[in-house]
Amino acid sequence: MSHQGQSVIYRACNLCEAICGLEITVKNNRVTAIKGDRDDPFSKGHICPKATALQDLQEDPDRLKYPHKKINGVWVKIGWNEAFDMAADKLWHIQQKYDHDAVGVYLGNPNVHNYGSLTHGSSFLRLLKTKNRFSATSVDQLPHQFVSNLMYGHQFLIPVPDIDHTDHMIIMGANPVVSNGSIMTAPNVKRRLQAITDRGGKIIVIDPRHTETAKIASEHHFIKPGRDVVFLLAFLNHLFQENLVEPAHLTKKLEGFDKIYDLIKDFSHERIEELTGIPLNAIHKMAEEFAAQKKAVFYGRMGVSVNPYGALCQWLIQLINLATGNLDKVGGTLIPLPAVDLVGMGLVGRGGYNRWQSRVSKKPEVCGELGSSLMAEEIMTGGEGQIKAMILSAGNPVLSTPNGTQLGRAFEKLDFMLAIDFYINESTRYADLILPPTAPLEHDHYDVTFFGLSVSNVTRFNEKAIQADDGTLDDWQIYHELMVRYLERMGAPKIPKKRSPERLIAITLANGPYGRRRGHAEALSLKKLKDNPHGIFLGDLHPLLTNRLKTKNGKINCAPDLLVADLERVKSDLFNGSPEGRLLLIGRRDIRTNNSWSHNSRRLVKGKNRCTLLVNPQDMKKHDFKTGEMIGIKSRTGSLTIQIEETTDIMPGVVSIPHGWGHDREGVMLNIARAHGGVSVNDLTDETKTDQLIGTAAVNGIEVELFMLT
């Protein structure tokens, strides 16, 4: 569609899981406009304010394009050849001197939005043979993966809510109206939610904050942070007690389901209201209503994942959907069938547990990694196996993992840090070498992850929108070259051929469920995808879990030993624990923020301060605070000064600070973000507060105290 140097390119937004289709106008290789692509069959023109900020990212003068090396504290631009040699030499020598585990790796969230990082990053990282692998997963969706692995035999067989066909949705600890959905790829999720109530259905939100999602819901209940497990046990108990259990077509596929009631019925009921803040009869009513619906779905996300009982919560949610016949059912939860079928083709590991342990605290490996909360102690504690070097890839753990201050201090002690990132942010400022990849619009794109979590089966391949500057490299090219240089040092006899991620997609498409190797008349091919840049709709989701199960006996494992045993913790910590009255801190997201890396765009930070502390009027009164004033807040790990905002939207006894802020620090090269710095909530969160079973950080429900500044 190119004329007079102007062209229109259609491609996906890579910022969040909604993967909206964009229409990008480019003139003389510069973005002139970004709009929603109305011909995208999935997102139908929807976008949010962050999409237009892709232009700011593209043009950001702070974005690095070439390798930089820190010499005596000063960043100096160097050539790629020197940079690759330096990276390979340092990593190789550190591993030779100590051992493989001396190099640690942290993978950040944008990796899953960048298919080249996924295809090529893993090959390089595998070479390093380190057990010290960390990622944003353990501050995020790890409980979903762990539970899916145990119950369905694969960490990525995650049932997603069939939001477009359900009549009843309970949303616990998620705020899709702002987050645009997570582990549920559903562009314009707000419209999809409104359609539920428009067709006479009901949405119930269970959240310590009366969120933007609660505001469009039919019903909202405040719940005390970290107590969802108690609610879920009471809910499931009631289903059994009232004989409301009917797993429908799955009945013959269940292993251990008959044990469930015995396992959970002992959880005494008299303390449930005290523990959760929700009256028992309200929970019973919700359970009865849920069971009475033909199409109902229970959905729980971040609030119940980054929680001390995250794995138990996600298990109980699966069991509630299963027990009411809503698992693997239209209008309940369903498993997508993506065109690039990583699970079906066995291209990604099924996940695992405790195949190795962390060195210092002996915590189990979960799904191939260790909890990010352990990173600092693994760097700071001397002895064999200590981390001496780190690779940070598309991540900012100083702002995004608990006790970021301590992690920053640990990073300072490293012998070497390599960052693969285009920003010098709060974490990469500790690097010795930074290898910046091209910006999102400068490389082709395929959503290998999110089509596997989508509420419809869709597919889309996009070409680059902008030609990158000469001598810049995509993430996959950086990883490939790192691999080559490292193999050279190993003295490897053979160096693998360079194959672009595009080639890999072409092969997996052909072999996938809609590919020509499966004899499809209308087979998908890369060419077909390229000819249809708006994307191709492949149909609604339909029940197929039983065909895709990866468990050894082909059944759903309803009562995995690890989860059953973990119920004891609920008994001892909560049911037999003593009540406490400390103020609890939770997080929140904002429509104009994308984790920690959207604040260098002026249009996303302008306007009123959004990094504020939300406090209920009852707690304001206790302290005699006034809205708008600066106050102090402290926890075991740190103390911050922050502007206070009074609101009845937050539950009494709970306060909230969004994450991803705290930019105004020495060495951070993000001009606009530094001028709108805010504070980092993860300077208050606590690396010792985790889900004891799988190590997910419990960044919500942190005990804090507020104080007047003198």
Ligand SMILES: Nc1nc2c(c(=O)[nH]1)N[C@H]1C(S)=C(S)[C@@H](COP(=O)(O)OP(=O)(O)OC[C@H]3O[C@@H](n4cnc5c(=O)[nH]c(N)nc54)[C@H](O)[C@@H]3O)O[C@H]1N2
């Ligand atoms: N308290 C609290 N903490 C949280 C959360 C919370 O709710 N509360 N949420 C957690 C969640 S869900 C997540 S996902 C994490 C996110 O935490 P992280 O993944 O650690 O951090 P991000 O803020 O996503 O940082 C992304 C970095 O990747 C870089 N980047 C962007 N695109 C690319 C690319 O294509 N290639 C490369 N190489 N680099 C790129 C950016 O410049 C930026 O520096 O935070 C977690 N932390």
Ligand SMILES: Nc1nc2c(c(=O)[nH]1)N[C@H]1C(S)=C(S)[C@@H](COP(=O)(O)OP(=O)(O)OC[C@H]3O[C@@H](n4cnc5c(=O)[nH]c(N)nc54)[C@H](O)[C@@H]3O)O[C@H]1N2
């Ligand atoms: N605008 C925007 N969108 C984003 C992101 C972003 O940073 N900004 N990040 C993206 C990423 S990486 C992710 S993972 C998704 C996350 O997507 P969501 O999970 O939908 O987003 P959150 O806002 O973290 O929602 C968590 C909710 O849990 C509540 N909560 C906190 N503690 C508890 C608790 O103990 N129990 C219960 N029941 N609720 C609790 C919080 O009040 C909050 O409303 O969002 C994605 N989309």
Ligand code: SF4
């Ligand atoms: S909701 Fe916004 S950030 Fe997310 S994919 Fe769509 S346009 Fe991008």
Ligand SMILES: [Mo]
């Ligand atoms: Mo996330």
